[in-house]
């Protein structure tokens with residue numbers, strides 16, 4: 591791993607550690623409550639699965655909980671930030687027996703090969719500095735035919751909507767995030783990381799070149815979020 595990659599992970603972890611208490615609130619307000627709908631779409635795409643499922647970059651279990659509300663299965667929830675895992679535990683309540691929290695790096699999974707039926711990652715893939723290596727790692731851990739579902743921000747194709755969205759990212763997100771969490775820089779990073787993230791065509795190329803087979807690529811809410819549903823061959 592390069593020094594840059596280590597520094598990046600340290601920076602990301604520090605930011606998420608700091609904003610943990612207001613993380614869900616900022617997401618809901620900033621997205622005008624669309625974020626719950628985006629996660630529900632991912633859960634719907636999962637279809638009938640028995641598990642185990644691995645939810646990467648799980649944060650305070652926001653997607654993990656959405657999955658468990660509709661499916662009772664063994665769910666491993668992994669995140670780099672201990673603060674996120676620890677704070678989020680308060681929300682697990684009756685789902686505690688199904689969830690196995692793990693502090694770790696999504697690029698180096700503490701699992702043996704072909705051990706999980708599905709991998710989900712909501713708004714975390716963008717934060718990984720070595721995406722090709724991460725996908726190879728996901729592929730190693732997935733059973734044959736297993737599902738990979740990535741929910742991630744993207745930029746709208748429509749020129750006018752894109753212009754408005756870029757203004758929203760530049761001004762509204764840091765202002766709102768800064769006011770609610772006290773860490774404006776974390777939300778400036780969010781805005782920049784969304785703009786720097788590859789297009790859905792590039793992500794599709796990356797996924798297919800790692801051996802994943804496309805099932806569906808779905809644009810949500812004017813294309814500000816994309817749901818990638820792929821399978822391991």
Ligand SMILES: C[S@@+](CC[C@H](N)C(=O)[O-])C[C@H]1O[C@@H](n2cnc3c(N)ncnc32)[C@H](O)[C@@H]1O
Nearest residue numbers: 606647648649652669670671695696712713714
């Ligand atoms: C935007 S949050 C997403 C949380 C949750 N999945 C959701 O739906 O809201 C991104 C999470 O990724 C975690 N993260 C960042 N880099 C990571 C890495 N290399 N390995 C594991 N988790 C990581 C952060 O600590 C943070 O909790």
